[in-house]
Amino acid sequence: DATDDVPCNIKFVIEGEEETGSANIEKYLKKYKQKFSCDGVIWEFGYVDAKNRPIIGLGMKGLLFVELSVKESIQDAHSSLAVLIKNPAWRLIDAVKTLRDSSGHVLIKDWYKEVTPLSKQDLELIKNEPFDENVFKKEFGIQSFVNNMKGMDAKKALVAGATCNIAGFVSGYIGDGAKTVLPSDALVKIDFRLIPQMDPKKQVTRLKNHLKSKGFGDIKIKIFHGEAAARTNSSDPFVSQVKDAAEKSFGTSILNVSNAGTGPMYSFVDILKSPCISIGSTYMFSKIHSPNEFARVDLLKKTTKCMCLIMENFGKN
Amino acid sequence: DATDDVPCNIKFVIEGEEETGSANIEKYLKKYKQKFSCDGVIWEFGYVDAKNRPIIGLGMKGLLFVELSVKESIQDAHSSLAVLIKNPAWRLIDAVKTLRDSSGHVLIKDWYKEVTPLSKQDLELIKNEPFDENVFKKEFGIQSFVNNMKGMDAKKALVAGATCNIAGFVSGYIGDGAKTVLPSDALVKIDFRLIPQMDPKKQVTRLKNHLKSKGFGDIKIKIFHGEAAARTNSSDPFVSQVKDAAEKSFGTSILNVSNAGTGPMYSFVDILKSPCISIGSTYMFSKIHSPNEFARVDLLKKTTKCMCLIMENFGKN
Structure with a gap:
């Protein structure tokens, strides 16, 4: 249907960088x-x-994408030397295991400090949002959700759940078959989804302090993106x-x-x-x-x- | 110097498979x-x-080389779905963390059951073996050994230490930069060095029982090599x-x-x-x-x- 003149001012922003992190x-x-x-x-x-x-x-x-890495020695070693040379993969695993508990709750001090609970209004909207669990599960071929969540809990997680997700982990020999090697380094890529009131800069500081306080102050941290919710x-x-x-x-x-x-x-x-x-x-x-x-x-x-x-x-x- | 006829019978075995596991x-x-x-x-x-x-x-x-793998979903997912879909890298980390403590001691039930201590004679030989810690450390660019071992402890570990070593770990995106992905699978290659009295077949059964008893019975185990000391x-x-x-x-x-x-x-x-x-x-x-x-x-x-x-x-x- 035709309309008259535009009834308000319109400004356009066309951004070409969304797929590379804006x-x-x-x-x-x-x-x-x-x-x-x-x-x-x-x-x-x-x-x-x-x-x-x-x-x-x-x-x-929001999102905080980081890379943690451990370099133990200057060269890969024969794995018979694992009796003496520390394995950076074990060390990185020890470090990342301190970041969250097995339910997914982030264990970094004050991680959720500024977060406020969902309002009654928001809860009402979430309740009204459609979400077909079975279609979703079938699409990904999974049996159950994190923490066996169901119904409203699953919907709340989609809207307001913060995560600490391993996007990538690599160390040592990853080809076919066996290779008895002791890797010299290990690397993990982690993305944290942030929810409102979490300030990416504050969270970076908290992550760094956490690793230091847990005895992992030597682990190298590289920050890729920090964006607030x-x-x-x-x-x-x-x-x-x-x-x-x-x-x-x-x-x-x-x-x-x-x-x-x-x-x-x-x-x-x-x-x-x-x-x-x-x-x-x-x-x-x-x-x-x-x-x-x-x-x-x-x-x-x-x-x-x-x-x-x-x-x-x-x-x- | 020339010698007379050979004073005993000699038989030769020439094997061409040592580098591929004999x-x-x-x-x-x-x-x-x-x-x-x-x-x-x-x-x-x-x-x-x-x-x-x-x-x-x-x-x-001896040696036991295994591969453990977890497949959670039929396809990688956008990491925003980490609120709902379980991450196989976290699960594999949880599983391997149960295999040994941070000192390197293997926590699998009865792993060391048949092992006998070093004899006085062996201890004496080990004491007499030369081992230049500083040359070794310089070669690999490391500051200290596993558990801060020194002297006789380091030499004993080389001779009689059993290990649980991560030879490789891979999950998700391992290229440069960031990718907010939730991997569908994760894989770890582990080599266990075995010492005398450890029967590789028994140790495989113990490993399988261990994973089952810790709630990781679904983890796929592939055995590559089992060789006794x-x-x-x-x-x-x-x-x-x-x-x-x-x-x-x-x-x-x-x-x-x-x-x-x-x-x-x-x-x-x-x-x-x-x-x-x-x-x-x-x-x-x-x-x-x-x-x-x-x-x-x-x-x-x-x-x-x-x-x-x-x-x-x-x-x-």
Whole structure:
């Protein structure tokens, strides 16, 4: 449907670095803070689920990606010398075992210090979010979740769970068959998903202090990314304007308190001091990043209409 | 110097599989047990140290090489899902952490059950073996040994220490930089050095029972090698005959209770019921398995003379 003139000012930010960690968006937004000042941010990150319901995202988790490494000797040794030369793989395992307990709870001092519990409002939204455990389990071929979580607990973890995940671990000989070698070094890549109020810089300091206090002060730490979590309050008027537009256009909508993943939402919320909401036309099973990735024309049309309605709603209020 | 006719019978075994684990030597010796029956075995595995002293080896450690692996899901996942999907790297770390304590002592039930302490005689030999800690540490660029061992403790470990060594560990993304991935599987290669009385087959059963009893019964175990340790008693008359020959030829000799490494010595000792001793012409720093590997002509000549003298001694007694 044709509309009249645009009922409010629109500014566009097109960023090409999201897949490589959005290293410059924060600097950029700070530099052009005045130019980008606004009352609300729409991020096209949003998606449409298997049942054609648009997911309105109110938040993203933060991320801290680090690499820990131990170098014990200047060369690999014959493993008969393991009676004398320390094995860096054992040492790294000892170190990472101190980071979390077997339920996944991070054991670093003050890791959760600033975290506040989910609000009643957020809990209500989480309860209303659809999540088909069986479809999910089948997709990954798994029998049960971490800590045997089920139902509301699993949904809460997706929205508000912090993690300490081993993304990679390597030491010694990893080819076929046997090689009796004592490796000279070992390396682990760990990503910590952060939740609101966790400051990546503070968490780095806490991680470093933790390793030192546990006797692992010699372990080399390399920091790759630190990004804070962001959440827009679901009672912000902007949220109901978007929700109304989505429902008019798609016939339905789902509010998601926070995506389980990470993106540079915090930079917008923190620097522009504006609510940030994600809604978009991406179909959940559109083979993202895979061969034959596709966009659905019907969803593009519905999202276009939704965007117009958001502007209309915004202009009215 | 020319000698008369050979004063005793000599049989030769030339084996070409030592570097790939000597998979067939046991079968072969069993099949031709009668043909190879003898009163003593000389193995050219022996070497000559940096100070031109021939090392007469009386033993070898055994070896058990295994691979443990965990497969959690049918595909790698985005690490945002670590809130729900179990990480096989954490699980494998939890499992291997139960195998030994931080001092290197193996925690598997009955692992050391049949092991007998070193005899007074062996302790005396170990005391007399030279071992330059500083040269060793400098070679590998290390500051201290496992458990801060020094002197006699370090020498005892080389001769009679059992180990549980991580030869390789791999899971997830191990390239440069960051990748927020939750691996679907994790794999560790472990070599256990075995000492006398440890039966590789029994130890495999103990390892399997251990994992089961600790709740890791689902972990896949692959066995690559199992070889028992062997030691010839230093008071065997054959030892003094070899020692006498070595000292006449080289001017000196060192008795080594057991090499820290593994070779198929047990097959000979167990099947032929003969003492087995290693002595040879290999120079310690002859770049074994490296480019420009070499043999020293002076040592070849001395070893030839030594072999003749061994035969002479043997013929006389």
